[in-house]
Amino acid sequence: MSALLDVRDLSRHYGALRAVDGVSFELAAGDVRALIGPNGAGKSTLFKMLMGETRPNSGEVYFGGARITGLRPARIVRRGIGRTFQITGTWASMSVAENVQTACLAHDGRTLSILPYARHLHRERAEALLDTVGLADQADRPAAVLAYGDLKRLELAIALAGEPRLLLMDEPTAGMAATERTDLMETVTRIARETGMTILFTEHDMDVVFAHAERVMVLDRGALIAEGTPEEVRADARVREVYLGVGLDPEALADA
Template sequence: MNAILEVRDLSKSFGGIKAVNGVSFDVAPGELKALIGPNGAGKSTCFNMLMGQLEPTSGTVRLQGEKITGLPPRKIWRRGVGRTFQITGTYQSMTVAENVQMALISHHRRLFSVLPYAHTLYRDEALALLDVVGMAEQADRACAILAYGDLKRLELAIALSHNPKLLLMDEPTAGMAPKERINLMQLTADIVRDRGISVLFTEHDMDVVFAHAHHIMVLNRGELIAEGTAAEVRENARVQEVYLGGGTLYAAETEDA
């Protein structure tokens, strides 16, 4: 089956620094794929290019065969790519349901014509999405008083508001307690299975990654150094040296220089 996302030779330089260097990979339909690596490996830079926040220095990104490289985020979103962020960005003064309703209003292109009665629109759709992420009972609570784990689940509901084909999740469990991390990623895995959405996510919690990712990619100093199943990545000697082993990156090469 054709890939949902095709990335070829993607690179980004900031002056003389290559933050991402010649990265190529695919994401298959219904795949839950992890992109891991140490701090500064280039994961967020890669995500920002996929979603249009950064323009690549070189390389191409295709969504279901259509080139989306260089398109602004709103057009990539319209084509079916959703995203969650490391730090949640909900409207704190609004209720849980209203946050999802605002995303639905944007999806239906009614953002500038309905503001006086926006709170009445698409409520049933919003409640259905909140039910998917286990937040329906908190629909009328203000976001300002939610626990952080609940904010993460709300952000997931918002990201699902336009029926994405691909969901990019940047550090989805950052700042969450261990049990909350497990629950959120199990929820994500269930959504992938039930809705056939493809998910590409970055994550520092290796227990989360190895428990849920169908395939794992390892990025280090902007380069993709390994890709495979959890077992293959665990057994990869280079991955063990530069990431999972916790030692200094490229220590042997540095000492020989």
Template sequence: MTPILEARHLSRHFGALRAVDDVSFSLAPGELLALIGPNGAGKSTCFNMLMGQLRPTAGTVILDGTDITGKKPRHIWRMGVGRTFQITATYASMTVAENVQVALLSHHRRTFAFLPYATRLYRDEARALLDTVGMADQADRHAAILAYGDLKRLEIAMALAHAPKLLLMDEPTAGMAPRERVALMQLVADIVAERGVSVLFTEHDMDVVFAHAHRIMVLNRGQLIANGAVEAIRADPKVQEVYLGGGTLFSAERAHA
């Protein structure tokens, strides 16, 4: 099976600092892959190279068999890559449904339609996407008054408007209460299962990672030090040492509580 995403010997240097240093990995279709590591490990730099915000110093990024190294973010987005950010990016003055409609207008290349009648376009599609993320009943509320967890769900609906084959999610549960984190990542896991979307996400909450990731990669000081199944990563002595200072990773019972 052809990987949906491959990073081959990916590096990014800032002067003498090697923020990402010879990182290689692949992501299978329908896989939920976690990228973890201490602050400053290189996770965001890696994401920015995958999405085109940064050009690699060395290495190659392959999307579904096509070399996308150095392409602009808008071109990569058009090729089927969506991204959500740690800080949500929604339009506070618009309703929930209108936010999704804007994303659909862009997907259908109808940005010229940002006129009063644009609110009549793609209503049914927007409602269907909101139903996917459990927000159909909030379609007519303004984004400005949404709870933070609902804003995260709205951002996922907007990302899905482009029908992506790959989602890059940068700390999707940041700033959320523990129960909200679990619910949001369960939603993402359901989308992966139902739509076959591949997801690469960064996350600091180990409960979330262990409960939902199919596989885990660990970065430290720009280098990939571990890549494997959840239980293998949990027991890896190097991961224990560099990521949690020699402490014991959470038990399976706690991760699934």
């Protein structure tokens, strides 16, 4: 089976700084994969290149067999790649449902001229998405009053409104309590299983990574230094050195 996402020797340099240095990997449809690494490893820069927000100095990105290198973010989104962010970006003055309805309208390519009528459009679709992420009972509440964990779920629903085949999630559980982290990632992996959507997420919480990722990639100083199952990555000597220092028990990586 051909890869859904095919990243080939992707690099981004800022002078002498190699933010991303010759990164190559493939993702198949339905993969749930984590990208981990210390602060400054290049994870955010890599995501920005995949989304067209930053142009690579070299390398290529193919999605669904088509080259997307250099395309603008809006065109990449329309090809089927969505993204959530470490810091949530919702419309506080709108209701929860209206946030998702607006995302549905954007996916349809609707213009600002229909905004006076927007609250009547895509209501059923928005409610279905909110049910998927566990927010059906909060559809009419203002987004401004949501708890932080629920804002993360709302952001997920907004991303799903674009019907992505690949969803990039940047620190999806950052700032959440332990139970909220587990609940959110269980929701994400369930959606991936039910729809075949591919997930690539960055994360600093190793408990989240090892519990929910099928495979893990490790980025350090812009380069991929390891890739494998959670068990293989946890036991990898180079990963242990990057996170903990040489000679420490690999089991401790779960607490890093």
